[in-house]
Amino acid sequence: MYIVTAKEMYDIDEYTINEIGLEGKLLMENAGRAVSEKVIKLIGETEPVCVFIGAGNNGGDGFVIARVLLDKGYFVQVVQVVPDEKITGDALFHKRVFIQCGGEVSYLTDRAAICKIVERVRFVIDAIIGIGVKGVLREPIQEIVHIINQSKACVISVDIPSGLPADEGVTEFTSVQADYTFVIAAAKESAFLVDTADYYGQWEIVPIGIPNLVLRKNSTKSQWIESNFRKTIPSRTVHAHKGSHGRGLIIGGCSEMPGSIAMSTKAALKTGAGLITAGTTEKVISMIAATCPEAMYMNLPEKDGYITSGPALTISNYHAIAIGIGLGRRKDTGDVVAELLNHAPCPLLIDADGIYHLKSHLSLLKQRSMPTIITPHPGEMAMLLGISISDLLSAPFHHTRKLAEAYGVFIILKGKHTIITSPKGRQAVEASGNPGLAKGGTGDVLTGIVLAMMMQEQELFDALCNACFIHGKSADIQVEEKHAYYDLMATDVIDGISNVYRTFPCKRE
C-alpha cells in the first residue's frame, strides 16, 4: 500500500516499461481491465454508462474501460473532450482497438449536448485527466467538470478525480467530485490531505502488474494497515514477566488537569506495558490513585499545583518516559522538559504541553543519543514550525519530514490520516479512527498506548504505527459495536483496546 507523488509514479511507470520490460500499452490494458472489474461489480448488469475521455494516458485507460464494458454488453457512450489530434501514443492505440471492436467515439464539448447525455445515464466514468494535471483546469474541461459535478449520476474516477492534484502543496484547483475512485497501482498523496481527500469519494487501489520491488524502490511512504499490524506486533511468550514488557514513566498532570495522566497511565497498562509509574503532584496522586490501582506513583515537587524540577525526579530506571500530558505551561514546569531532553537515558515521548515547552528547547533534540518522539496535533505542529495550520495541512508530508530530519525526531502528526515520520524521512499513514475521537482526552490515551508500544520488542517506527492502529481501531470497534460518534469517550477507547487485541491477534510466536 504505497503512497506516491506524481513524479514517483512516473518514475515507477518508466522503470517498469524500460527496465522490467512491461510495455506501456500493456500497463494501460491492465489498468483499464482492473478498473472495469471494479466498475462492473459496482454498477450491476444493464446500466448505461458514459465514459468521459481526455488527451493523455488517463483517457487511454478510459478507452480500455469502454471496450471491456462494451464487450460485456453494456450500452457505452464515449465522450472525447479533446479533438482527435490530441489523442496520441498508447491512448491512440487503445482508441483504435476500441473502434475496431465496434465502439463509437463522439468528440463533444458543447454544454447542451453533454448535459443531455449526463442526464440519461446513472453512471459516469471520469477518465479526463489523471496525475498529469497542471494548474487549474482550462476550458472547456472546467465546464465539463462542473456539468459532471452537478449531475445526479454516480461518478467513478479513474486513478484520481480529474483536476485534483496528485501531490500535496497545491491549493488552487477545480476537480471532479467523485463518488468512487479506483486508484491505479499506488495511492497518491492527495488522498490523505484535509483539503483534497473528500474529492475521491470511496477509493481503493487496483493493481496493474507493476512489480512490488519497483513500487518499494521508488516510494518513501506507505499506508500502515491491518497486515502490517499483524506482521509486526510482538507476542508475549509464556515465560513473560512484568520486567520483559517495559518499565515506563509518565510525567504530567496538574490540579486543573488531573484526569489526563490517569488516562495515559491506564492506556499504557491496558496496551501491555509491564510496569507504569505516574510522576505527578501529590494532589493529583490523591485524586487519581484509586482510578488506576495497577500503577505506581512518583510524588514530584510542585509550585501552585504545577510540577517543578527537583531532586525527586529519578529517571534512570525506565525503558521509556513520556512527558507533557496535562503538564501546564509555566516556565519552571518547562525546565522539567529540558531536564529530560538533556538527561533521559531512554526513548522519550513528548506530547501536549510538553510540545509547547519543546519549542524553546528544540536544539536539545539534536544532542540526544536515544530516540525522541513527539505526538503533535496540527495546532501544536504548526506552532513548532512557526507556520499557519492551513499551510501545514496543505503539505503535511513535506513539513513533518523537514522537522523530523532537521532535529532527528520521530513525529506522529495526529488527524484523520495520522502521519508517522522517522528521522530518516520514512513516512506512514495510519487511517483508522473516526470522528468519535474528536474529543478531549483521546490524545492522552494515544500517549499511553504509544509509550507501551515503544517498550515492546519491535522496531520503533513500527511501534509508533502500531500504537496509532490500536488507538484508531479501538475507537472503530467501539463505534461498530456499542457506541456512536457522539457518545464515545476517551475512557471507552481505553476499554476498547482489548477488542483490538482480540480482533487482530498477533501471529508472531
Ligand SMILES: NC(=O)C1=CN([C@@H]2O[C@H](COP(=O)(O)OP(=O)(O)OC[C@H]3O[C@@H](n4cnc5c(N)ncnc54)[C@H](O)[C@@H]3O)[C@@H](O)[C@H]2O)[C@@H](O)CC1
Ligand atoms: N504507462 C503509464 O504511464 C500509465 C499511465 N496510466 C494513466 O495515465 C495517467 C497519466 O497520464 P498522462 O501523463 O498522459 O497525463 P493525464 O492523462 O493525467 O493528463 C494529461 C493531459 O491533461 C491535459 N491537462 C493537464 N492539465 C490540464 C489543465 N489544467 N486543463 C486542461 N487540460 C489539462 C494535458 O494537456 C494532457 O493532455 C495516470 O493518471 C493513469 O490514469 C495508466 O494507464 C497506467 C500506465
Ligand SMILES: Nc1ncnc2c1ncn2[C@@H]1O[C@H](COP(=O)(O)OP(=O)(O)O)[C@@H](O)[C@H]1O
Ligand atoms: N475525525 C477523526 N478521525 C479519526 N481520528 C481522529 C479524529 N479526530 C481526532 N482523532 C484522533 O484523536 C486524537 C486526538 O488527539 P488530541 O487532539 O491531542 O486530543 P487531546 O489532547 O484533547 O486528548 C488523535 O489521535 C487523532 O488522530
Ligand SMILES: [K+]
Ligand atoms: K481521472
